[in-house]
Amino acid sequence: MKIKINNYAFIDAQNVHLSIKRLGWDLDWKKFRIFLTERFGAVKAQLFIGLVPGNASLYQYLQSIGFEIIFKDTIELKDGTRKGNVDAELVLYSAAIEFSNYDKAIIVSGDGDFACLIDFLQKKDKLKSVIVPDEFKYSALLKKYSKPDDNIIHFMNRSKRILSNV
Numbered sequence: 001m002k003i004k005i006n007n008y009a010f011i012d013a014q015n016v017h018l019s020i021k022r023l024g025w026d027l028d029w030k031k032f033r034i035f036l037t038e039r040f041g042a043v044k045a046q047l048f049i050g051l052v053p054g055n056a057s058l059y060q061y062l063q064s065i066g067f068e069i070i071f072k073d074t075i076e077l078k079d080g081t082r083k084g085n086v087d088a089e090l091v092l093y094s095a096a097i098e099f100s101n102y103d104k105a106i107i108v109s110g111d112g113d114f115a116c117l118i119d120f121l122q123k124k125d126k127l128k129s130v131i132v133p134d135e136f137k138y139s140a141l142l143k144k145y146s147k148p149d150d151n152i153i154h155f156m157n158r159s160k161r162i163l164s165n166v
Contacts, residue, residue: 005041007128008102010094011067012086012109013049016156019110019133023157026165030065035163037066040106040129046093050074050084087113095120104128112139129154 020027036042047062051071059069070093074084094105095117105121107114110132121127130145132138135155146153156163 006043006101006103007041007106008094008098008104009036009040009042009045009106009108009131010090011045011047012090012111012114013047014084014086015109015111016133019137020156022137023134023160025160027156027163028165029062029067031163031165033066035159036106040131041104042106044068044098044102046070046090046098048072048086048090048093050082050086052082052084087111090114091117099126102126106131108133110134110138110142112141115139115141118142118145127152131156133157 016027033045036045045067046069047067048070049059049062049072051073063069070086070089072084072086072089074082076082090107090109091114094107103126105126106129107118107121107127108131114130118127118130130142130152131154132142133156135157142153
């Protein structure tokens with residue numbers, strides 16, 4: 001009898017996008033969705049993203065390749081940039097709303113604000129992995145999980161060949 005894997009990925013879209021851009025390459029989101037399924041058993045991938053007017057085609061594309069999008073309203077700052085912090089929503093969904101629906105969580109971000117969530121998920125035996133976009137620039141609060149024996153942290157930049165949009 002085959003055991004059904006039921007892992008969910010919770011993705012901080014802005015952290016992933018900006019980190020990968022800073023590394024000088026583009027992420028192929030379709031390849032990334034497949035990567036999450038094949039490597040981590042993610043049957044659901046929730047993408048937490050700021051709702052920006054004019055990005056409807058991007059959102060439709062992301063949904064068409066298998067991401068469930070959780071939107072956060074954004075505000076326009078005086079300099080014209082948009083801000084939409086998704087941290088609270090990602091924590092709420094992974095630790096409460098979806099908590100009983102999955103076996104293990106995959107947290108995708110290099111943001112140290114998620115350290116308390118990672119601790120919580122570990123204590124509840126619900127953490128599969130933390131995927132950090134850039135191993136050279138991520139929060140020191142997450143470094144305690146990068147022990148080689150634990151196999152908790154995985155770095156996206158090490159999989160550039162598989163995940164890049166080339």
